[in-house]
Amino acid sequence: MRRxxxxxxxxxxxxxxxxxxxxxxxxxxxxxxxxxxxxxxxxTADVRSHTDRLAVASDSIDVVILPHTLELIPxxxxxxxxxxxxxxxxxxxxxxxxxxxxxxxVRHALSRHGYPPGHQRLIREGRLRDWLELLSFAVGTRVRYxxxxxxEQIMRFGTxxxxxxxxxxxPGLGGGYxxxxxxxxxxxxxxxxxWHRRHLKVVGGLVExxxxxxxxxxx
Numbered sequence: 001m002r003r004x005x006x007x008x009x010x011x012x013x014x015x016x017x018x019x020x021x022x023x024x025x026x027x028x029x030x031x032x033x034x035x036x037x038x039x040x041x042x043x044t045a046d047v048r049s050h051t052d053r054l055a056v057a058s059d060s061i062d063v064v065i066l067p068h069t070l071e072l073i074p075x076x077x078x079x080x081x082x083x084x085x086x087x088x089x090x091x092x093x094x095x096x097x098x099x100x101x102x103x104x105x106v107r108h109a110l111s112r113h114g115y116p117p118g119h120q121r122l123i124r125e126g127r128l129r130d131w132l133e134l135l136s137f138a139v140g141t142r143v144r145y146x147x148x149x150x151x152e153q154i155m156r157f158g159t160x161x162x163x164x165x166x167x168x169x170x171p172g173l174g175g176g177y178x179x180x181x182x183x184x185x186x187x188x189x190x191x192x193x194x195w196h197r198r199h200l201k202v203v204g205g206l207v208e209x210x211x212x213x214x215x216x217x218x219x
Contacts, residue, residue, distance in 0.1 A: 001094070002028040004141060004180055008092045010062025016051065016079070017069035018043050019096070025065055039073070052078035056086045067096045068176075070123055077131060084135045089185040093137065098122050098176045099144070125177055137181035146175035 038045035070076035
């Protein structure tokens with residue numbers, strides 16, 4: 001997250017959904033201001049709002065961070081539409097999500113209440129890409145992370161010492177993925193329809209006779 005966020009600048013950064021401590025992601029942003037928005041009661045945040053109707057002005061945010069937020073809310077696609085609304089042109093979106101086909105996804109499928117607890121669904125990377133492209137986002141960076149098995153006894157030993165090495169040589173062990181995208185606004189330029197008139201060939205100031213007329217004269 002630090003490497004990705006340090007390349008994103010602007011005035012406003014909005015993190016939707018708290019993941020870990022309040023200092024997990026926002027301190028790494030390069031924007032002038034940062035805000036934490038929550039929809040759940042009992043979580044400390046700067047703004048409280050529904051995720052399908054964000055209490056944020058349109059075209060006012062430069063960077064949006066979704067740390068596993070899409071997996072916790074009832075309608076992830078509605079939130080993505082709202083993100084597209086509040087982001088400025090060329091604004092950035094950073095999404096963190098667990099992989100359904102990874103070890104954490106298997107643990108989620110086998111758990112009665114989901115894993116981590118409270119997760120309603122895990123979203124495939126391909127599906128998330130399709131959603132973003134339909135909403136006029138250009139998908140960029142993809143990074144897999146969390147190369148460890150989803151068991152508390154093993155997690156105490158931490159992840160593999162080199163995440164980049166593990167992501168290259170052990171991609172199947174990646175429990176989650178980071179996906180960044182940029183909002184694209186394509187201006188609508190009206191095109192004038194060109195009307196081509198048929199002009200008769202003029203030779204020496206006279207209309208050139210057609211082939212049929214020439215044949216009549218010859219006959």
